[in-house]
Amino acid sequence: MTLKRSSLVVAAAIAATVQFGGLGLAFAQDALTNVSYDPTRELYRKYNDAFTKHWKETTGRDVTVTATHGGSGSQVRTVIDGLPADVVTLALASDILAAEEAGLIEPGWQSEFPKNSSPYYSTIVFLVRSSNPKNIKDWDDLIRDDVEVITPNPKTSGGARWNYLAAWAYELDRSGGDENAAKDFVAKLYANVPVLDSGARGSTNTFVKNGTGDVLLAWENEAFLALEELEPGSVEIVVPKFSILAEPPVAIVDKNVDEKGTRELAKAYLDYLYSPEGQKIIASSYYRPQHPEHADPEDVARFPDLKLITIDEFGGWKEAQSKHFGDGGIFDQIYSSN
């Protein structure tokens, strides 16, 4: 008797699940998940609205785009661990390489879209206190004894790896290719760092809101955001003469889109980033567009020219990652030697 009753309950529960499952399917519309990193929050909020409209106009279908943000490294781990992302738009190629090694993304993704699959780029600049009281002009000034530098930990933050590599490249260039000099330089620089936050947003907060440090190494887009949206008038941007070309790449997560049948949508989503509308939104979100001719001239005027070194000079991300940021790499060495 009891057995019958309980099996009835189970049957009802199964029936209900099936019912609601079916209901969910009936209402299904196009949906896309974009796993991105921290400072792209504002960019993709604007872009997703534009793309939703564009998709409706071209295909007549509704699409819901969900974007998740966080530290680039932990974001890619959520994808590797099973988050069904359709596209990843991360801070650096090495994080996408990790997804490639996990078998989620097919090799060759970096030539799937134009410009190394980077629809926008940025660089590393300095954010200093208003009217630059410590007179910080270039990378040299960061190793002065009286300067406190705020940068996140390159072990946990994609942005911070660009910061580190820009400093390394500066000294390597200045010393004519002397790696020991470059190592000393970054060691001195990190000796001036009083707080190593785990992510770029944390560092911005430490510098802008908590008033710690004299200079923040930041993505250019993050620096503009801090300048114009967080605390107007209290900080200003200093652009060094030399910096690194930071290309945050995008990729389709092949395994997931093939399972879900969303490849076409995912491709359209990333393609649209290169369109005139996409480039315009990119420039207005403080990222440097690959096609400045499509952007508002006043947005483009914000970006000064400077000498930009590329990651290829480090032998690509795979090599840079293990040499500098791997376990026992140069970053670990500078902290165990001083």
Add this chain to the structure above:
Amino acid sequence: MATFRFREPSIIPGFRLTFGFTIFYLMVIVIIPIAGLFLKTFELDWQAFYPIISGPRFLAALKLSFGASLLAAMFNAVIGVLVAWVLVRYEFPGRRALDAMVDLPFALPTAVAGISLASIYSPNGWIGSLFAPFGIKIAYTPLGIWIALVFIGLPFVVRSVQPVLQDFSKEIEEASATLGASRPQTISRVMLPALLPAILTGFSLAFARAVGEYGSVIFIAGNLPRQTEILPLLIVFRLEEFNYAAAAAIAAVMLVASFIILLAINLIQVWSQRRFGNG
């Protein structure tokens, strides 16, 4: 000693069902994940394992994590009893609101707590700016870590001591006084022994929570290697390197160390119950 009987006749039957559910639940929620952790650790042989747990950076982080957690739990054990005492023994306007506020550290997302604490205790924050002129830095030092751990641990002690204190009748204090005990004697020989098991429970809960705490500490810690770097952060570093085995190894060491400390606290609890009777 009564012999163990599998099915004790009881007013509410259902031992088999509830026991089965308990075992299943503990398996899924606790035992399997922890077993997985240790299995992952065993992927490493001793040559790979030993360097991970013997480097100066690891040892410094171990000392900081456990030291700050113990100190924070001790502080909470004292302040928590005081708060519980005030909430139980006195009537004052706003008591219920205050009572509810004790639970806020439970409810607040830890990252929010961490960012708020960092802004308040940073050199130009409300409280940090009061100490900055004396050269005392709070945020981004071990002191800041301790404050974050005190913050998240407080409810544990208050909530474990409060019900015991509520049941502790005033007459016992009065009897102690009429028998000639001074006030300090009443507190130390009558009240504290009765409260001790509850205090220890609160202490261990606060300690256990503090050791594993990541979200709130990370924003106020400064995260400098060998100075303000906590153990959970080292685990995150290993995860960022996709080195899951090394991350599991650090976690396993933390777990074993925590287990030993909690076991020791439990033994003290048993001892105190024998010594002073049931609290």
